[in-house]
Amino acid sequence: QVQLQESGPGLVKPSETLSLTCAVSGGSISSYYWSWIRQPPGKGLEWIVYIYNSGSANHNPSLKSRVTISVDTSKNQFSLKLSSVTAADTAVYYCAKVKKAGGIFYFDYWGQGTLVTVSS
Amino acid sequence: DIQMTQSPSSLSASVGDRVTITCRASQYISNYLNWYQQKPGKAPKLLIYAASSLKSGVPSRFSGSGSGTDFTLTISSLQPEDFATYYCQQSYDNLLFGPGTKVDIK
Numbered sequence: 342q343v344q345l346q347e348s349g350p351g352l353v354k355p356s357e358t359l360s361l362t363c364a365v366s367g368g369s370i371s372s373y374y375w376s377w378i379r380q381p382p383g384k385g386l387e388w389i390v391y392i393y394n395s396g397s398a399n400h401n402p403s404l405k406s407r408v409t410i411s412v413d414t415s416k417n418q419f420s421l422k423l424s425s426v427t428a429a430d431t432a433v434y435y436c437a438k439v440k441k442a443g444g445i446f447y448f449d450y451w452g453q454g455t456l457v458t459v460s461s
Numbered sequence: 462d463i464q465m466t467q468s469p470s471s472l473s474a475s476v477g478d479r480v481t482i483t484c485r486a487s488q489y490i491s492n493y494l495n496w497y498q499q500k501p502g503k504a505p506k507l508l509i510y511a512a513s514s515l516k517s518g519v520p521s522r523f524s525g526s527g528s529g530t531d532f533t534l535t536i537s538s539l540q541p542e543d544f545a546t547y548y549c550q551q552s553y554d555n556l557l558f559g560p561g562t563k564v565d566i567k
Contacts, residue, residue: 376556385548385558385559385560385561386497386499386505386548386550386558386561387558388550388555388556388557388558391556399555399556401555401556402462402555435504435505440510442510442511444491444493444552444553445492445493445495445510445511445552446552446556447495447507447510447511447550447552448495448497448505448507448550449507449510449516451504451505451506452504453503453504454504
């Protein structure tokens with residue numbers, strides 16, 4: 342059973358870069374797609390980006406210019422960087438494993454989520 | 462861009478009720494539609510993928526149907542642990558979640 346655990350600072354200053362890491366256990370990171378999703382307090386879910394081991398990534402167009410995702414196979418983890426953050430980026434950030442079945446992508450395993458607050 | 466809507470946005474129901482939630486896409490998305498359940502303070506959990514396929518381990522009282530632009534999630538007999546928020550998600554054009562439907566106790 343795949344397990345995911347997010348880690349990173351819980352507080353980021355406006356205009357700075359948010360950096361999070363997701364540690365994967367119970368499965369090889371090389372074999373699957375991986376994603377980040379966020380949820381502002383009291384609001385719905387927003388997909389951010391996903392990546393496959395080859396480094397091929399697909400981004401939410403609304404965030405693409407500020408998002409970087411990467412995979413570290415030696416540590417079995419993947420990371421998110423979101424630049425130039427504002428208060429609107431305050432959210433619970435989830436990492437998730439993506440299952441691809443034909444053209445259908447769905448999130449079959451999720452981390453517990455980590456709250457990141459953007460504030461000075 | 463594809464837009465997703467869900468109706469109702471919230472509903473109140475009793476244990477044992479049959480509950481139906483609708484998800485509508487603004488454009489054709491075939492069966493590229495998944496459903497999740499989220500409880501407060503917890504990560505979402507996958508219930509249904511490809512519009513009608515039940516994830517292993519999910520109770521059979523959950524079912525999904527639809528294709529094209531209109532989809533439904535049905536809970537045949539609502540249980541106490543089913544009170545939660547439900548989200549649809551399409552993957553036909555990027556990945557996008559619907560706004561959610563909150564199911565609470567009547």
